[in-house]
Amino acid sequence: MTVARPDEVRRFNRSSLLRLLHVGGPATRAALAAELGLNRSTIKMLVDALAESGLVEERVPRLARGAGRPSLLVLPQPEAAVVLAVDVQAEHVGMAMIGFGGQILGRNSWNLHGRQREPEEVVTHVAESAALLAADLSLRPSAAGISVPGVVRRTDGHVHTAPNLGWTEVAFGERMQAVLGLPVVIGNDAELGALAEYVRGVCRGAADTLFVSADIGVGGGLIVQGASLRGSAGYLGEIGHMTVRPGGRACYCGNEGCWETEVGEAALCRALGLPEHSPRGTIVAELRALQRDPEPPGLTEYLDWLVLGLVNAVNILGPERVVLGDLFTALPDDMVARVEDRIRGRSMVSRALGGVRVEKSTLGTDLKLLGAAEAAFEDVLAGA
Ligand SMILES: [Zn+2]
Structure with a gap:
C-alpha cells in the first residue's frame, strides 16, 4: 500500500x-x-x-450575522496569476489576458488577410501584441493557451492541418513557445470550446458534455468525467468528418458525405436559399426571420442531417448534455427544442439518460478565448 x-x-x-x-x-x-x-x-x-x-x-463578509466570529x-486576486489566451480564426485573431478566477483583464484583436495568415506572420504578430498588452496592463502571464481551428496535436502543439488558414504540418507550439518564452498549450478550437462550456458556460459542472459547433467547418469536443477527451498522440477525433451520406458531396478531407458538408456554414446557406459563403450577418438575420415565416423545405432537410449526426454522437458517446456553438447558436430556440425531442425519439441512449438536453452556448465570441485560458490554467493552478 x-x-x-x-x-x-x-x-x-x-x-x-x-x-x-x-x-x-x-x-x-x-x-x-x-x-x-x-x-x-x-x-x-x-x-x-x-x-x-x-x-x-x-x-469579513458584509452580511455576517449572529453570535460568534463570522x-x-x-x-x-485576478492579477496574481495571469494567462495569455489567443483565439486564431480564419480571418481574425483575438487575444486576452485572463486572471485567476476567469476575469478578462485586457484584450486585443486584429483581422487576417492574405499573407498575414502565414504561420510565421501569425507567430510574430501574436508575440508582439502579447508584449504590448502585457506592458499596457503591467502584467506578466505565466502561461499561454492558443486555440487553432485545425487538427492539432495537443502534446506539443503541432498543427497537422488547419484548412481555413492554409496551414499544413506547422510546428506552431514549438514556435510560439520560443517567441513567448512561456509554457504554451495549443488546442483544437472545438476542444477548447467544450472546456470553456464545462468551466464557465451552460453545462458548467456537467461532467460528460459534448460540444458541437458549426463555423466554416464543423467540430466537436468532449468532456468525459470532467476532463477533455483526446485520441492517440493528443489528436482529437473529428466529429465533423463522420460519414453520414455515402456518395454525398466531396469534402476537402478526402472523404465524401461528411457531416460537415451537410450541416456546416455552406450547407446552412444552401438550406436558407442563400449563396454559399454569404456573410455571417446575412445568415443570422435570415435565421432570425424564420421565427415568423414558414420553414423553407431546405431547412427541414438541414435539420434532418443535424439530428442524424447528433443521434449517432449521442448513441456512441452517451453525454449528459449537448451544447451547440458558433453558427448553431443562431438557430431559433423552438428549433433546438425540436432537435432535442427528435434525438430522444430516435436514440435509446438519450431515453435511458432521461432525455439528453441540447442547449445553445451562451459564451458568445469569447468562448475560445475562455477555453484557451482554461487549458493554460490547468498546469498553472496545479503548480502555483
Ligand atoms: Zn470530411
Missing part, C-alpha cells in the same frame, strides 16, 4: 482549493472546508499560505 507523503497531500489540497476558487469565485473559509472535506485548521493553513503569496485576500470570505 502506498501512503501519500504530507507534502504531496498539502500540494493536492492547495491545487484543489485554487481550482475551487478559480471556478466558483469567492467563498467563505467554512464553505471551502466543507466542499473539500478539510478541517478548520487545515483550511486556515492553506488559505494563509495563499494570502501570503498574494493569490487571495480575506475579508467565517472569513476568501477572494481570488
Whole structure:
C-alpha cells in the first residue's frame, strides 16, 4: 500500500482549493472546508499560505450575522496569476489576458488577410501584441493557451492541418513557445470550446458534455468525467468528418458525405436559399426571420442531417448534455427544442439518460478565448 507523503497531500489540497476558487469565485473559509472535506485548521493553513503569496485576500463578509466570529470570505486576486489566451480564426485573431478566477483583464484583436495568415506572420504578430498588452496592463502571464481551428496535436502543439488558414504540418507550439518564452498549450478550437462550456458556460459542472459547433467547418469536443477527451498522440477525433451520406458531396478531407458538408456554414446557406459563403450577418438575420415565416423545405432537410449526426454522437458517446456553438447558436430556440425531442425519439441512449438536453452556448465570441485560458490554467493552478 502506498501512503501519500504530507507534502504531496498539502500540494493536492492547495491545487484543489485554487481550482475551487478559480471556478466558483469567492467563498467563505467554512464553505471551502466543507466542499473539500478539510478541517478548520487545515483550511486556515492553506488559505494563509495563499494570502501570503498574494493569490487571495480575506475579508469579513458584509452580511455576517449572529453570535460568534463570522467565517472569513476568501477572494481570488485576478492579477496574481495571469494567462495569455489567443483565439486564431480564419480571418481574425483575438487575444486576452485572463486572471485567476476567469476575469478578462485586457484584450486585443486584429483581422487576417492574405499573407498575414502565414504561420510565421501569425507567430510574430501574436508575440508582439502579447508584449504590448502585457506592458499596457503591467502584467506578466505565466502561461499561454492558443486555440487553432485545425487538427492539432495537443502534446506539443503541432498543427497537422488547419484548412481555413492554409496551414499544413506547422510546428506552431514549438514556435510560439520560443517567441513567448512561456509554457504554451495549443488546442483544437472545438476542444477548447467544450472546456470553456464545462468551466464557465451552460453545462458548467456537467461532467460528460459534448460540444458541437458549426463555423466554416464543423467540430466537436468532449468532456468525459470532467476532463477533455483526446485520441492517440493528443489528436482529437473529428466529429465533423463522420460519414453520414455515402456518395454525398466531396469534402476537402478526402472523404465524401461528411457531416460537415451537410450541416456546416455552406450547407446552412444552401438550406436558407442563400449563396454559399454569404456573410455571417446575412445568415443570422435570415435565421432570425424564420421565427415568423414558414420553414423553407431546405431547412427541414438541414435539420434532418443535424439530428442524424447528433443521434449517432449521442448513441456512441452517451453525454449528459449537448451544447451547440458558433453558427448553431443562431438557430431559433423552438428549433433546438425540436432537435432535442427528435434525438430522444430516435436514440435509446438519450431515453435511458432521461432525455439528453441540447442547449445553445451562451459564451458568445469569447468562448475560445475562455477555453484557451482554461487549458493554460490547468498546469498553472496545479503548480502555483
Ligand atoms: Zn470530411
